[in-house]
Amino acid sequence: MTSNDTVPELLLQDEALRDGLQMESRIFSLEEKLHLYRMLRNAGIKRIQVGSFVHPRIVPQMADTDELIRTIGREDDCEVSALILNDKGLERALSCGVSHVSMSVSVSDTHSRKNARRPAAEALASMTALIREAMTAGLDIRAGLQCVFGCVYEGRIAESAVLNAAEKMIQSGAREINLADTTGMADPWSIRHLVAVFRREYPDVLISLHLHDTRGLGLANIFSGYESGVRSFDVCAGGLGGCPFVKGAAGNVPTEDAVNMFESLGVPTGIDLAALVEAVAFLENTLERTLPGRMRRVLANQKTCT
Amino acid sequence: MTSNDTVPELLLQDEALRDGLQMESRIFSLEEKLHLYRMLRNAGIKRIQVGSFVHPRIVPQMADTDELIRTIGREDDCEVSALILNDKGLERALSCGVSHVSMSVSVSDTHSRKNARRPAAEALASMTALIREAMTAGLDIRAGLQCVFGCVYEGRIAESAVLNAAEKMIQSGAREINLADTTGMADPWSIRHLVAVFRREYPDVLISLHLHDTRGLGLANIFSGYESGVRSFDVCAGGLGGCPFVKGAAGNVPTEDAVNMFESLGVPTGIDLAALVEAVAFLENTLERTLPGRMRRVLANQKTCT
Numbered sequence: 001m002t003s004n005d006t007v008p009e010l011l012l013q014d015e016a017l018r019d020g021l022q023m024e025s026r027i028f029s030l031e032e033k034l035h036l037y038r039m040l041r042n043a044g045i046k047r048i049q050v051g052s053f054v055h056p057r058i059v060p061q062m063a064d065t066d067e068l069i070r071t072i073g074r075e076d077d078c079e080v081s082a083l084i085l086n087d088k089g090l091e092r093a094l095s096c097g098v099s100h101v102s103m104s105v106s107v108s109d110t111h112s113r114k115n116a117r118r119p120a121a122e123a124l125a126s127m128t129a130l131i132r133e134a135m136t137a138g139l140d141i142r143a144g145l146q147c148v149f150g151c152v153y154e155g156r157i158a159e160s161a162v163l164n165a166a167e168k169m170i171q172s173g174a175r176e177i178n179l180a181d182t183t184g185m186a187d188p189w190s191i192r193h194l195v196a197v198f199r200r201e202y203p204d205v206l207i208s209l210h211l212h213d214t215r216g217l218g219l220a221n222i223f224s225g226y227e228s229g230v231r232s233f234d235v236c237a238g239g240l241g242g243c244p245f246v247k248g249a250a251g252n253v254p255t256e257d258a259v260n261m262f263e264s265l266g267v268p269t270g271i272d273l274a275a276l277v278e279a280v281a282f283l284e285n286t287l288e289r290t291l292p293g294r295m296r297r298v299l300a301n302q303k304t305c306t
Numbered sequence: 307m308t309s310n311d312t313v314p315e316l317l318l319q320d321e322a323l324r325d326g327l328q329m330e331s332r333i334f335s336l337e338e339k340l341h342l343y344r345m346l347r348n349a350g351i352k353r354i355q356v357g358s359f360v361h362p363r364i365v366p367q368m369a370d371t372d373e374l375i376r377t378i379g380r381e382d383d384c385e386v387s388a389l390i391l392n393d394k395g396l397e398r399a400l401s402c403g404v405s406h407v408s409m410s411v412s413v414s415d416t417h418s419r420k421n422a423r424r425p426a427a428e429a430l431a432s433m434t435a436l437i438r439e440a441m442t443a444g445l446d447i448r449a450g451l452q453c454v455f456g457c458v459y460e461g462r463i464a465e466s467a468v469l470n471a472a473e474k475m476i477q478s479g480a481r482e483i484n485l486a487d488t489t490g491m492a493d494p495w496s497i498r499h500l501v502a503v504f505r506r507e508y509p510d511v512l513i514s515l516h517l518h519d520t521r522g523l524g525l526a527n528i529f530s531g532y533e534s535g536v537r538s539f540d541v542c543a544g545g546l547g548g549c550p551f552v553k554g555a556a557g558n559v560p561t562e563d564a565v566n567m568f569e570s571l572g573v574p575t576g577i578d579l580a581a582l583v584e585a586v587a588f589l590e591n592t593l594e595r596t597l598p599g600r601m602r603r604v605l606a607n608q609k610t611c612t
Contacts, residue, residue: 152608184604185570187567187570187571188526188529188571189571189572190570214600214604215563215566215567215570215600215601215604216525216560216563216567216599216600217525217563217566217567217570219522219523219525219526220494220525220526220529220567223494223526223529223530224529250600254522257521257522257523260521260523261493261521261522261523261526264491264493264496264521264523265493265494265495266495293522294520294521294522294556295521298490298520298521302458
């Protein structure tokens with residue numbers, strides 16, 4: 001029995017506060033972030049990535065991540081998480097007391113140079129060292145690999161490059177690898193294939209998926225991942241987001257649409273869809289635009305159906 | 307070996323000219339429809355539903371369906387199809403010389419009363435008689451059942467009701483049953499289940515799927531249908547459309563996004579994606595709004611990627 005088999009529950013990690021808001025020109029106040037966090041938590045989301053420890057000059061939207069985490073504090077019913085990309089980030093994470101962090105690098109050299117401003121190999125070497133340090137410091141870490149299903153700059157990424165990077169992260173102590181389709185290039189069969197390879201190669205390592213919906217395949221890919229045994233997926237309320245370094249990239253799969261899919265399949269999510277779409281409504285009202293997620297409008301129209 | 311097994315090729319039937327345009331307040335001219343038809347045909351679409359024979363007062367957008375079909379004439383590389391809902395429609399179909407027609411009824415009584423203004427049982431009885439008549443007249447017909455995966459008015463539809471309606475259509479001579487998820491309520495497992503039931507019950511009957519994308523599950527459902535052995539799917543350039551009697555219903559799966567999915571899976575579609583998104587561009591420019599399909603923007607952004 002593998003680690004994947006011993007995790008019966010589905011984990012939908014919402015990333016609207018990080019992967020979503022980091023793309024918005026409108027910077028949300030601490031109060032607005034807290035409000036969104038609480039709406040998501042109250043809807044039943046069990047892990048929320050609330051920000052990233054990046055330089056405030058580069059991503060000002062995330063500047064108050066430390067303060068937000070301090071204000072939220074530790075919660076019993078929801079795990080607060082944040083993204084670490086460098087040693088300064090680890091320092092901030094430890095200082096503000098966040099318990100769960102994501103630490104990821106790109107397996108595409110071009111994407112790594114644009115996004116992390118360093119070659120992929122160099123970024124990986126730094127990150128594996130940082131993972132050791134974070135674990136020694138007692139942090140619950142999730143290692144991540146970006147662009148594993150392809151890259152708009154480099155096309156297909158060699159499986160060996162993905163496995164090599166994963167191997168190094170696992171050697172550093174990582175017990176979960178998050179496979180990210182950063183530019184929405186995965187398809188249900190490439191998901192099935194890579195997940196099977198990982199489950200065979202690393203039966204004791206948890207696999208989670210972070211799937212951008214650029215080509216509309218996000219839900220099909222989550223479905224394929226679920227059927228392949230994955231039980232942990234990143235999603236984003238409203239489908240907010242994208243990637244500043246990949247033009248035209250869409251956000252993650254809308255949390256509410258993933259919840260609807262799983263509930264339709266008969267897989268309990270523990271998430272209250274009606275409460276969740278209220279969080280989406282808050283985002284849409286604040287940003288004054290419609291987000292890609294479908295279920296807010298489906299529920300709104302059901303109310304007025306005659 | 308069943309009929310499904312002997313059809314190796316994928317058929318993506320575009321319905322933008324019917325299921326799409328019937329919802330638009332802007333009525334397309336004959337010239338515009340011809341232009342769209344030719345763009346779709348030139349992109350490699352092998353069957354195009356160009357209109358429906360409904361009363362011009364009820365659906366004025368489709369009033370020139372007969373003239374459009376006469377103008378197009380018979381084509382070697384693309385099958386022209388239209389929708390028939392009653393005996394007047396059959397008369398018009400025979401008069402204008404269309405060779406392929408869809409003839410469908412709803413299995414949801416409430417939806418049937420709203421959409422066809424008669425109870426489902428009555429609509430089915432008329433339609434089966436009409437199917438016999440159409441076949442006797444030499445038409446290539448496709449029988450269809452709407453709302454088989456659920457109905458916003460009635461919720462889940464009993465499988466027995468679906469099989470009963472299919473049985474009657476098959477007894478009337480139908481050799482293809484189009485299963486329609488009119489309100490986007492199917493999920494990948496309900497697709498798999500119903501397709502398996504049909505293939506077991508009616509091994510000699512072709513199954514095609516008409517899946518609305520209301521809850522964003524269209525591509526996941528097409529994927530599930532494909533893996534279940536279905537090789538014929540209705541799609542709609544741009545994802546145009548909806549259902550006038552189901553508030554909030556979205557259009558069919560965008561043709562360009564289905565093409566991208568199949569090509570990503572390594573399943574050849576014979577469709578030129580770049581040419582296809584030009585047809586989507588024509589629709590978006592004419593309607594002066596962005597349609598739900600993703601691939602037009604993905605291709606546009608790829609061009610400008612640095």
